Amino acid sequence: MQASFDPMTIRRFGLILGAASLFGASGCTGGGSPTAERTVPVSFTGGFAIGANDYGRPVPLYAAMLGVTPTVFRAAFAGVRPDGAHAPTGAQQQANKAALMSVLAAYDVTNDRLDEVANYYRFDSSRGQTWPQRSAHAEAVVSGGRVIAIRILDAGVGYTQAPTATVPGYPNATLTASVAFTSSFATNGHVSAVTIAG
Secondary structure, three states, X not given: OOXXXXXXXXXXXXXXXXXXXXXXXXXXXXXXXXXXXXXXXXXEEOOOOOOOXXXXXXXXXXXXXXXXXXXXXXXXXXXXXXXXXXXXXXXXXXXXXXXXXXXXXXXXXXXXXXXXXXXXXXXXXXXXXXXXXXXXXXXXXXXXXXXXXXXXXXXXXXXXXXOEEEOOOOOOOOEEEEEEOOOOOOOOOEEEEEEEOO
């Protein structure tokens, strides 16, 4: 004998199955997935430093803007006699410029370009000043309790060396930041990448 079902019963049964499929177990309990992704701000420290042999100047930034290596710029600056009071006479300025150009001219650095770069990066540390710099900002993507990716939101500018990057609350995440130097004031010394070890 063939079984028969009331059409209304079939329709109600279909609605119940559809609701179970739509909500599932987590929908009924209100629980979330333990592997859901979230973001955590990355902390950057350091990176705005002047080397012991850099004559009080952010040499990597100068060198990149002039199209020479830091070693060449250091050699050029070796002949400069900075005025400790930050008020050199005209004669002192001319002598220092001649010392710089005696080395840099061989690398097609012009007097005007040297002035442009020197004026941009000039600062008086005795007054608490620094060269133009901006800290980088990034976020870590966390899933399953692990940092799985880094997104750079603002690469920053003015770094002379790679800063230390960490993710607060995730001490086992080892990050390595890289800095790139360019011939543009807007991007010279920016964080170009942050990689995750392992």
